Amino acid sequence: MLDTTEVMVVASSLVAAAATALFFFGPRKRTRAKSETGGAQQVDLMVDGGYRPDRIVVRAGMPVKLNVLRTDRSACSEQFVLGDLGVSRTLPTGRVVSIDLPALKEGAYDFTCGMNMLRGRLIAES
Ligand SMILES: [Cu+2]
Numbered sequence: 001m002l003d004t005t006e007v008m009v010v011a012s013s014l015v016a017a018a019a020t021a022l023f024f025f026g027p028r029k030r031t032r033a034k035s036e037t038g039g040a041q042q043v044d045l046m047v048d049g050g051y052r053p054d055r056i057v058v059r060a061g062m063p064v065k066l067n068v069l070r071t072d073r074s075a076c077s078e079q080f081v082l083g084d085l086g087v088s089r090t091l092p093t094g095r096v097v098s099i100d101l102p103a104l105k106e107g108a109y110d111f112t113c114g115m116n117m118l119r120g121r122l123i124a125e126s
Contacts, residue, residue, distance in 0.1 A: 030055040030123070033064070040065040042102070047077045047091060051111070051120035060124040064101040079114030
């Protein structure tokens with residue numbers, strides 16, 4: 001028979017394993033456009049060794065303004081590419097670059113750095 005301490009140890013390691021699995025394989029956090037001003041959905045995107053958030057949900061059928069702030073200085077993140085939409089922009093460090101996107105059809109649009117290493121996804125839903 002297991003005593004109480006052993007049960008606690010087993011239970012807590014199971015919880016830790018579940019949390020680890022959820023972290024790596026669970027649904028990613030999805031962030032919605034924060035507001036709609038000037039006829040466009042406003043989305044803030046931070047670039048700092050990766051994209052935050054890296055899952056952005058917007059409404060299909062309404063233009064999107066991506067306000068991108070890059071805070072790191074790595075050459076990797078300097079280029080911002082939204083290939084499906086023909087967007088490629090250079091991001092200076094420490095200055096917000098606003099990128100206007102047209103109204104999107106429902107679907108997923110991946111964005112990457114110039115080398116295809118950093119990845120994020122814009123998801124248009126109706
Ligand atoms: Cu890169």
